[in-house]
Amino acid sequence: MPEPARARRARPAPPRPSRGTLSVDLLLLTVRHGALHLLLRRAGPGTRERWECPWDGRRGSEPLEEGARRLARAALDADPSWSEQLGAFGERRHPGGADLSVAFLALAPVPGAEPRSEPAGETVWHPVAELPPLAPRQRAMLEGALRALPERLDHAPLAFHLVPELFTLSQVQQAYELLLARPLHKASFRRALLGAALVEPTREWRTEGRGRPAQLYRYAPRKRRRGRRGVRFEGM
């Protein structure tokens, strides 16, 4: 310690922000043909099949959510039915070479619903199970998204953003099963859904395919019945 009359600990260098390039990336999911689909955009003008999650730079100092909405509107001609930040990703290669990327997770309803969810421009729905190669950073984002979905589903009724305004309980159950990536018990699911006062039945019924027609429901959350529950130590 050659420096004499200083504090015991040398004063550290003052911090300063670093400089770099930034992107906002959109992971937009929906349900098609009973499977999760991700919206991808044709990357670059080439004829080769190269795909990427929609992304762009941030305009000025706009809110990050606004950047995500802008991406969704360009890709879908509509706002997503739900959108939330997934996190910042700074490792591995980004398709635009960004040093840092802020990923947003969003959901679009099945077709025929309002708001619309048809891909626009150079975008296509791809089944999540068989995606084309993605840049490693976007691949990491997708894995993070699929891991985050069950947790977020615990705290908000996300699945209703994947179904049209009028839906059957089987449709909601399928949405839940796809987001959770595991099957659910039918009777328990219906009981919990009705008991939580999240849906209300309509007088319409819809017959599709073989079996008995299903009653149509509408999302209509009423006030919750009780306060929070106790501590849960499951799954740790």
Add this chain to the structure above:
Amino acid sequence: MPEPARARRARPAPPRPSRGTLSVDLLLLTVRHGALHLLLRRAGPGTRERWECPWDGRRGSEPLEEGARRLARAALDADPSWSEQLGAFGERRHPGGADLSVAFLALAPVPGAEPRSEPAGETVWHPVAELPPLAPRQRAMLEGALRALPERLDHAPLAFHLVPELFTLSQVQQAYELLLARPLHKASFRRALLGAALVEPTREWRTEGRGRPAQLYRYAPRKRRRGRRGVRFEGM
């Protein structure tokens, strides 16, 4: 539409990342005197009392987590016992003027535990209930952290990172109550904790204050008993 032989939708301008300044910010929490405390650093060299959450730029393209660890080591002389990304914040004013800030949420154990958790250098633990004024972006980070804690606590036994290696069940319960910001039922808490096979008792007892001495426990998670639970529609 004056342009003739083009696709129905004009090809949009190719995306490109934006440029800007970036910071990594650390929200480091611990328990002192029965209350949540946040680690703050004296901001600037002035004699005025100005405080900020520790932050710094990102070095090169280092992993963001590495930046958070570096901040914690500088402030605490030890790694935090737990750390996880909270998210990216791009609105409101940052103390360093960063365009974008990636916040990390971390926990430090009570004093006397290993690893150490004494503030080092220009840092001090402040009770969360009575913090000095913070830059609005860091204030937003803190609010996000306090909202995120109950959810993360549902999925990982965070509270054990706040207590020393040997602890009483009341200590863990207090940690849970502070992270959840609500009281818990004592008997249910103990039952759940022991039933989840997360702790094992030692032969030591500790008497502090008035009442009956408490048995000391050690964190020793054994394999979980069962698979996942069903859907929960509470709190939606």
Add this chain to the structure above:
DNA sequence: TCAATAGTGTCTGTTAGACATTATGGA
């Protein structure tokens, strides 16, 4: 008639929450 799907009723084991009681130390 059969297959497939929707919807309902009942049972059981588990658990959260409440309450009461005993145990053990300090003031």
Add this chain to the structure above:
DNA sequence: TCCATAATGTCTAACAGACACTATTGA
């Protein structure tokens, strides 16, 4: 002795999960 805290036992209502059964359509 009183009081504060730890630890434990019991009861109850609620619930998840399972199973069985009926209902209603298309093939």
